[in-house]
Amino acid sequence: MEGRAWPETAEALMRSRYSAFALRNVGWLKESLWPKYQKTLDMAELTEFAQTRQWIGLEILQVEKGSVDDKTGMVKFVAKALENGEVREHREASLFRKKKGTLVLRGGRGRRAGEGVAEAMIRRCRP
Numbered sequence: 822m823e824g825r826a827w828p829e830t831a832e833a834l835m836r837s838r839y840s841a842f843a844l845r846n847v848g849w850l851k852e853s854l855w856p857k858y859q860k861t862l863d864m865a866e867l868t869e870f871a872q873t874r875q876w877i878g879l880e881i882l883q884v885e886k887g888s889v890d891d892k893t894g895m896v897k898f899v900a901k902a903l904e905n906g907e908v909r910e911h912r913e914a915s916l917f918r919k920k921k922g923t924l925v926l927r928g929g930r931g932r933r934a935g936e937g938v939a940e941a942m943i944r945r946c947r948p
Contacts, residue, residue, distance in 0.1 A: 827924075831887025831894030831917040834924050836879065839900055843876035855927045856920065874902035874909075883914075892919045893927075 828834040834853060841849040847868050851859050878901040887894020897914040918927040 835896040839879040845871045
């Protein structure tokens, strides 16, 4: 995030991405994505998605690898958001991988074929 060091672990990066949703910092959401996915990310849709929800909690359920010395990592989590007076949950196992020595979000388990990170989160949080 702006003015801060890049998160060194998968869990720290996941927490920073959740904070970016809560603070509506879609620039960080894009920057911390695997470069291939940055090119096709729909920033307008992602911005609308972040702005129409009040993010109320993040629970880390499981972490595999993703330490400073690991090349990959996985963080399973539940993010909660208030939307139109209802609490919605987004559950995912996010996959992280190092690119030029820096961990970035590579994908997630449970996504549809060809579906990007933001699209999956948007779809899963819709009623």
